Amino acid sequence: MERDRLTSSHCIWTQLDVLLVRYYVDVPSRVGRKGTFNARYLSAWYMKRGSVTVRKDGHALRARAGQWLIMVPGQRYQEFTSHAELISINLSVSCGAAILSWMGNWACVLKEDSRLLAQAEALASALPPVSPGEDHGLSIPGVKMPLRQAADCQARVLDFFNSLLFVASEWGVGVDIQFGEDERVQRSLAYMASRPMGNKFSREEVAEDCGLSASRLDRHWRREMGITIRQYWDNRRMNYACQCLREKTKSIKEVSADLGFSHATQFSIWFSSHQGVSPRAYRRSIV
Template sequence: MPRQHANRFTLDFYGLQPRLVWANERTLTQEFLDMETTAAEDETVAWFIEEGEVTVTYPRGGVVNARAGEWLLLRAANGSQHFTAGTRLMSLRFHLRLRGGKPLFARRRDVVVKTGDSTKLQQAAHKLVKEFDRVSAPGTVFVVRSRLSMVDNFRIEAAFMHWLGCYVETMQAEGEKPEAASRRDARVTKALIWIEDHPMRTKFSEAKLAKRCGLGINQLGRLFRADQGISPFQYYEYRRVELAQQTLKDSTLPIKEVSFELGFSSPPHFANWFTKRVGVSPRAWRTKIKPAQETSPLKVPSRRR
């Protein structure tokens, strides 16, 4: 059956929130061949199998398999993964969301892109991995990129945008439709952009946010709650928790450094804040989540203070 031509769609580019988690190429060692979870529920996971084979089994039913020369774009669900010995792959993890946190693609099913149909995707991924390796950007990109030069950041971002263009084109060609953006007050959109782009090391102020949106604090709060169901500060806190968990999971950055990256004045302050919102301490959460990772955390150089 001939492949359907991808329908073009238009969307405000600044209404998207793309973020790269990692991009690497490696031969899997024994300890990573069989893992209990793909951790694909919150992050978009894309694997290109260069050598070997992978099978993912889902607890609620369903099995998917990909062989050498094929891409596996995982559904938004956690499954157990089994790679054959000697498997070599490119692995990409990223977020592609609409402002407000809604994924651009619902990812209700796995997508296997067959050999011959994945050339553009493969080339774009190789370019991204090459840029990533060139600067030895380790760990959680959102944190580490603050330590890279402006030129290096632009080069990584350019390669990531190229990859996303190929990814979106591939998903559409496979029959996946982008989710429609919610129609919302332009001032709420402006608030979402400001919150999501706000540097975590800088103190957050609802008063400054309201002023930027041309509103009073109470008026902004009413509009924001009507759209998101929570206040602007609660949304900021949600993003902060998400980044804290991602940093603890995907890097070996010391907890002291994590606390400073997220704008806390001291590690105890960060630990109390994290425990109150997550239910366990940062150290306990990191210890619990590490065994479920697809790959070992990459080392992050400490920042001189």
């Protein structure tokens, strides 16, 4: 079955990390109402009123009141109707050093799903009250709560994510997880994971730790992971940069310093070459 293929990826369960990044209930924010945005997280929108249209690669989907819209990370165009109101849930999903990528369709619309809505409401009840603000949303990273409440919240996040995976797979949205089974690939993954992201990267240094030449290690990486060690290192740094820009806990200058850039201008050039927009523009575009 197609659904089995989309949900059959294996992961080391102790390394599975599903984080609630944002829970938002209200009308769309002024910035997020219309335009092209770079979404870094798995998004689940429940339309309480009105509708939203999203477009990507020439394909368009529309979710109306009472429907869910599930979208994988990536760039998309979105446009809400003037009277729209929604529940928006953003999840960060990772699995240790494994490479996680979304497969199949980039989005799907669910006609009705009372169970998913009930789980979303149960999750909301476990979260701390939201202080009135510009967008009436709750950015989760950094929020402090009692340990038992945090454990209850995380359990409800996992329940919601599990249901989300199941229903999304029925509509062609799935996930693929790639591990490096080669011992030398695993060793190089562990070596790079132990290195601060601000350190200067040397593929020769990584290869030497594995007892291989840089070119030979790259060949192992291409066969096992589909990318080179340089691409993995850049992806790791880019994920960190995007996370910091999304969470707005650090200034652009601080993110630049964390990644080892001498000047914020150098960071901006590097970031733009990968994302197509400047760090400042990316931060403004995130919803």
